[in-house]
Amino acid sequence: MKRILVVDDELSITTLLKYNLEKENFEVEVCHDGESALEAATNNQFDFIILDLMLPQINGFEVTKQLRKNNIHTPIIMLTAKDETLDKIIGLEVGADDYVTKPFSPRELIARIRAVERRLELAGNKQTESTSGEEIRVGSLIAYPKNYRVTKDGEELNFTKKEFELLIYFMERQNRIIGRDELMNSIWQDDMYHLSRTVDIHVSHLREKIEDDPKKPKYIKTVRGFGYKFQESDA
Numbered sequence: 001m002k003r004i005l006v007v008d009d010e011l012s013i014t015t016l017l018k019y020n021l022e023k024e025n026f027e028v029e030v031c032h033d034g035e036s037a038l039e040a041a042t043n044n045q046f047d048f049i050i051l052d053l054m055l056p057q058i059n060g061f062e063v064t065k066q067l068r069k070n071n072i073h074t075p076i077i078m079l080t081a082k083d084e085t086l087d088k089i090i091g092l093e094v095g096a097d098d099y100v101t102k103p104f105s106p107r108e109l110i111a112r113i114r115a116v117e118r119r120l121e122l123a124g125n126k127q128t129e130s131t132s133g134e135e136i137r138v139g140s141l142i143a144y145p146k147n148y149r150v151t152k153d154g155e156e157l158n159f160t161k162k163e164f165e166l167l168i169y170f171m172e173r174q175n176r177i178i179g180r181d182e183l184m185n186s187i188w189q190d191d192m193y194h195l196s197r198t199v200d201i202h203v204s205h206l207r208e209k210i211e212d213d214p215k216k217p218k219y220i221k222t223v224r225g226f227g228y229k230f231q232e233s234d235a
Contacts, residue, residue, distance in 0.1 A: 002047040003027045004113075007037040007063075008079065009055055017050065020106035034058025041067055046074050048113055051096070053080040053087060061094050068095035073148075073161050075116050077109070092201050095160045119188070120161070136171045139219065139232040141210060143171055150210075157209050162187065166202050167210070170220065170230035179227035203228060 004026045006017050011032070018028045029044070031037040034055040041049055041063075049067075053060040064076055078096040080087050088099050098112050136143040143150045145168055150157045159167065165187050170178070180199045188198060207214040221229045 001025060001027045003029065003045065004048045004050060005029050005031065005037065005040055005044075005046045005074075006050045007031045007034070007055065007060070008050075008052040009033060010052075013052075013079075017106060017109070020110065024110055032056075034060065034063045038063050038066055041072060041074065042070060048116070049074050049076045050109065051076050051078050053078055053091070061090060064091070064094045064096055068158075068160055071158050073159075073164075075120070075161060077112055077116070079104075089197060089201065092198060093205070097160075097162060119165075136168070138171050138174050138230070141171070141219070143168055152210060159209065160205075163202055163205055163209075167206055170206075170228070174230045174232065177223050177226050177229045182227070 002025075004021055006014050006021070006028055007030075008014050008017075009032050014030045014032065018030055021028045029040060029046075031040055032055075035057040037049075037051065037055070038058060040046075051060045051063060055063070058066075060078055064078070067074070067076070075097045076095065078091040078099045079102060080091070080099060081102045091099050097116055100109055100112060134144065134146065136145065140153045141150065142152075148164060150159065150164070150167065166183065169183070169186060183199045203220055204214070207217050207220055210219055211217045219230060219232075221231060223229050
């Protein structure tokens with residue numbers, strides 16, 4: 001049975017979600033503030049986190065940032081009462097995997113959870129079927145898909161699940177121009193609601209983590225009018 005942490009300060013919402021998620025055979029734990037959510041997610045194993053943006057004590061953005069900083073990569077679906085692009089972009093930037101705008105139906109949320117499940121399963125299958133063996137080397141980067149690890153010059157780097165999937169996709173296709181549509185269809189294929197900026201946001205995050213100078217990238221090159229090309233770092 002998969003475990004879900006539901007975090008919202010509105011009792012009516014947590015009660016409704018708990019009832020509907022348990023009907024779908026999920027084990028549900030509930031928190032009503034950011035501090036207790038951060039503690040629960042840090043000290044327990046969950047398969048998903050449903051996280052409200054506006055929370056007492058610590059907001060959803062900060063909870064997500066702290067979890068990702070602590071190398072906790074549990075998929076997070078963020079709930080927001082505002083249908084504002086900025087909130088959604090910030091949520092993705094700090095490490096959320098998806099978002100749902102209030103008001104929403106429990107069926108919509110469950111559909112989003114199932115979509116994330118399918119993406120993770122597909123990513124796992126692709127890593128297992130990879131012809132590159134136990135590791136992928138590009139320049140000073142070494143990725144270990146089965147172990148969810150990446151090192152650069154011997155130093156281990158940390159990524160969100162989606163960043164890791166994107167990096168592996170790039171590394172397995174080095175020196176090939178890859179369009180944004182291809183990346184959206186391959187990495188976010190089950191969710192048609194993602195913003196068009198999603199790819200650019202995640203590429204920007206990758207550059208910050210793997211490039212010596214993100215403003216002058218050597219690994220992830222922008223090919224104007226086409227997309228991106230991942231190549232070995234210049235000597």
